Amino acid sequence: MSAASPAPTHLREDPFALAQAQLRRVGETFDVDPNLIQVLSQCKKGVEVSVPVQMDDGSVFPFQGYRVVHNTTRGPAKGGIRYHPAVTQDEVKALAMWMTWKCALMGLPFGGAKGGVICDPKLLSLGEKERLTRRYTTEIINEIGPEKDIPAPDVGTDAQVMAWIFDTYSMNVGYSVLGVVTGKPLAVGGSVGRDGATARGSLYCIRTALQKQGSRLQDRRVAIQGFGNVGSNLASLLCDEGARVTTVSDSRGGIHNAYGLDVPAVIAYRAEHGVLQGFPGADEITNEELIEIDCDVLAPCALEQMITAENAPRVRAKMICEGANGPTTPAADEILEDRGILVLPDVLANAGGVVVSYFEWVQGLQEYFWKEYEVHAKLNDIVVRAFEETWSTRERHATSMRMAAYGIAVQRVAQATTIRGLYP
Numbered sequence: 001m002s003a004a005s006p007a008p009t010h011l012r013e014d015p016f017a018l019a020q021a022q023l024r025r026v027g028e029t030f031d032v033d034p035n036l037i038q039v040l041s042q043c044k045k046g047v048e049v050s051v052p053v054q055m056d057d058g059s060v061f062p063f064q065g066y067r068v069v070h071n072t073t074r075g076p077a078k079g080g081i082r083y084h085p086a087v088t089q090d091e092v093k094a095l096a097m098w099m100t101w102k103c104a105l106m107g108l109p110f111g112g113a114k115g116g117v118i119c120d121p122k123l124l125s126l127g128e129k130e131r132l133t134r135r136y137t138t139e140i141i142n143e144i145g146p147e148k149d150i151p152a153p154d155v156g157t158d159a160q161v162m163a164w165i166f167d168t169y170s171m172n173v174g175y176s177v178l179g180v181v182t183g184k185p186l187a188v189g190g191s192v193g194r195d196g197a198t199a200r201g202s203l204y205c206i207r208t209a210l211q212k213q214g215s216r217l218q219d220r221r222v223a224i225q226g227f228g229n230v231g232s233n234l235a236s237l238l239c240d241e242g243a244r245v246t247t248v249s250d251s252r253g254g255i256h257n258a259y260g261l262d263v264p265a266v267i268a269y270r271a272e273h274g275v276l277q278g279f280p281g282a283d284e285i286t287n288e289e290l291i292e293i294d295c296d297v298l299a300p301c302a303l304e305q306m307i308t309a310e311n312a313p314r315v316r317a318k319m320i321c322e323g324a325n326g327p328t329t330p331a332a333d334e335i336l337e338d339r340g341i342l343v344l345p346d347v348l349a350n351a352g353g354v355v356v357s358y359f360e361w362v363q364g365l366q367e368y369f370w371k372e373y374e375v376h377a378k379l380n381d382i383v384v385r386a387f388e389e390t391w392s393t394r395e396r397h398a399t400s401m402r403m404a405a406y407g408i409a410v411q412r413v414a415q416a417t418t419i420r421g422l423y424p
Ligand code: GLU
Pocket: 078, 079, 080, 081, 102, 150, 151, 152, 153, 154, 155, 182, 325, 350, 351, 353, 354, 355, 357
């Protein structure tokens, strides 16, 4: 297997078709003009680019990349860039659409976008990853910009990748443009609190949901799928808050201890060994078993379509917090809803990342940087406000948290579209 080999996909259903079907349902539930739903069911613009990269062995491989803008009605497009072997154009389009709803739900002045390159970042050397990133940035350079479309990290990309995007763009225009990308390292205009922001937003959502149920985080048993930026930070934050993180996993499998894992020790073990397996005092489990584990909160923080019609009947969690984008299929959603399992949907539960991306963009434009407590407090304000709006919309419409969240978001974008009017 090489960094360029396409991988067997985790996607059983076309994610863009699912996103479009979700949107049509939202349109019906919230009585949105069908003309607008038709407009919003398409992506505004997308480019497919070839990214030739000189590999360390001297060969040249043309990687395939995408950048898709779904909507810019409420402001510049915003969304991450994914490096993963199973990236497809339809996946990027679905993720771009979800970014539009996420930004609208959070009340950010952004539209939605997403990018992706078909590659396995774990198998690329640092030099190969840098060359790939700089060439990909160059290929999409006319599409991105601080007033146009602002990338950020997503699955398989990190602050270092953002630094290369920032540098490549800035070298091309001739001066440093802090606002072109978010999730940058602190040394080059990043924001404090961005790294852990997605997980922190999830924490605020879980905490608020438990409060609504008259409960609290203390001693709640949590299972987390995925040990990337979101999963590992969420495990730490929950552990600090007194929750019992019983189960965690990465793409190769997971570990479980019903009494709770020592999260800092797990993080140190994985940093040393590169895997979770073999962590002392824990049983090994598969990612499939993790979804069905007995727990209070299940947080899928990896990829899409992990909870399906097939395994949803066996989910034993009382609450699901979607740290990943699209981890629950619509068919699974219905089963979970019927079973009374509360699902905190992606556009709400993982929006902390883009909220602090917004803060980073604002700080970059103003060249004035905030303190950590300010970032956390402002993040809490925005996420908890969106949670409360979603909760009350859910009660008013007797629907799910997902339909309520999408309903609020779609109505905001629809209203902005109507007020602006159709051009020309
Ligand atoms: N990739 C993240 C998401 O799916 C962050 C996007 C951003 O910060 O622009 O929300």
